[in-house]
Amino acid sequence: MAKVTLKVIANTLGLSTSTVSKALKNYSDINPETKLRVQKLAKDLNYTPNAFAQSLKSKGSKIIGLLVPDLVHHFFSSIINGVINEAEKHGYLVIVLQSYESYEDEKKQLKLLVDKNIDGILLSLSDKTIKYDHINSIISEGMPVVLFDKVSQLIDCPKVIIDDRKAAFDATEHLIKTGCKTIAHITGPLKPKTTIDRYMGYKKALEKYNIPFDKSLIYTSENLSYEDGYNLTSKIINDHPKLDGIFAFIDPVAIGVLNSLRDMKIKVPKQVSVIGFSNWFMCKTTSPTLTTVNQPAYEIGERAFQLLFENLNNIEQGKAITSKIVEVPTNIVFRNSTKKIID
């Protein structure tokens, strides 16, 4: 006999697995009649929730999983730091995994975590992930998941985000307010939402200050690396001799830009201003120091664990789990790669 899963119940009754899951947990947003139908069928079929759901009821393992795309990024090290410190306060240990920005690895690693009877998962999506069944099915089976940094609207769970569009708007506006008129944007790989959001923020700032958008000023860094920033810069300067500002998707790219401009004897910020994104440790060590958007990684990690912990408590107390979205504010760190604002 096939195992009775949420899916079997859902298919039998013509409902979504998420509705069935919520009905079994007595969520308030599910129609009482639907609840009764689901609960009756589950009882008739002798449905048992799977291992981790049971383990949660019996106090849990006090271990959570943290899956990030890339461990060596300074940004993710700081996030891990925030998660681990916050988890420690509540007596939780953290298994750390990485997806290497690969959809297949993300699926594989999530399965490994689920098989280990952990209590919950914190996840930042890989750049290659565009289908979400592997995550939604875990959630609908009762595993508490929190997304952070790289998230998707197609996944219903708590999230910790920054407003990438606003942050990119602020960065571009800062260049405009300090006198830049021809501003290039080095963008990232097309898929992740952050790429689109930062691009949109850049465009919106130009619009506000009546600077015509010029598609030829958009350059793509596939690897978001120092080398990409370095190598793209001579092309950007060749294509646009009047260029006076560059907004780079992420700090390593911006630092590549800085060093390439230095080697071309182009003065920063006198001739060209440069602004980065993320506020990596080394921004204060470059010459000139790099103005950038501060993305508070430690706080993002901390808040992500807090959201997970809230839902672990909700589950323990038989309450509905929530899908709260927390937006962590960003700010610009003014250093010497941009000019002072002209009043």
Added chain:
Amino acid sequence: MAKVTLKVIANTLGLSTSTVSKALKNYSDINPETKLRVQKLAKDLNYTPNAFAQSLKSKGSKIIGLLVPDLVHHFFSSIINGVINEAEKHGYLVIVLQSYESYEDEKKQLKLLVDKNIDGILLSLSDKTIKYDHINSIISEGMPVVLFDKVSQLIDCPKVIIDDRKAAFDATEHLIKTGCKTIAHITGPLKPKTTIDRYMGYKKALEKYNIPFDKSLIYTSENLSYEDGYNLTSKIINDHPKLDGIFAFIDPVAIGVLNSLRDMKIKVPKQVSVIGFSNWFMCKTTSPTLTTVNQPAYEIGERAFQLLFENLNNIEQGKAITSKIVEVPTNIVFRNSTKKIID
């Protein structure tokens, strides 16, 4: 009745707990007569090894713990990366913790790990750790432990190390071979073995080339930070106007030195050569790029897991666990903060 522990058996027979532990595991380096005495008493007292030792016998949890002093260091992020990738190949998950360079936290975190029935522990000692009972007792109770990077001879377990003395010798020799005669060494906090070893390597190189050792050329960076390097440099230059070389304990300090020299309009390497240690990502982004000792962090992490895995297999097959020491070679990465070698 008090619980029968290794310690009780050891005290009764006037042996060390480590000897008792080895005798119970039938190690070849224990006298057969001692083995018999230990094994008889253990049987008489109904000695049972504790939870994790039992859990290991029953196939184990396939989870290991990794305790590092500081997560945000680029060096440790790369080590974690090496550990996680290697662990993944063998189906192991990794709980990551940090001791914040504190002895008390190290003790606390190790206890947390042991209580979780994990299969083994990878550990880099905190700078403040000078007593090792908390580690030796875990080992003697049967938990496989591997030390890496910051280790101690007073702990009997497998270790992955680099030859800090040789690496520091090489770094100093490189400065001498490129013409430097008055070389300052910025050292770290006194306690860790790495500090002493690098200091000894520096001294030994001077000795080989008949350069008199001058104590006033030794400066201490308490926080091993960029700021420390920056702030110490003006003092160093003031104290020693003839200075032509600086060997810094670790890259962030060396980068602080580079930037301070630049701000003082002192040319690198024309007037002063600078060499760092570790090969952090940003060494290739500084101006000039930083010559440094490459400490292969990824490989250290990888080898540490391999040594642990060997012992997990040994335990499963009833073989004695080993205390192998693996030395990972270092090399100098030649960049532009030092001159070319004079033949």
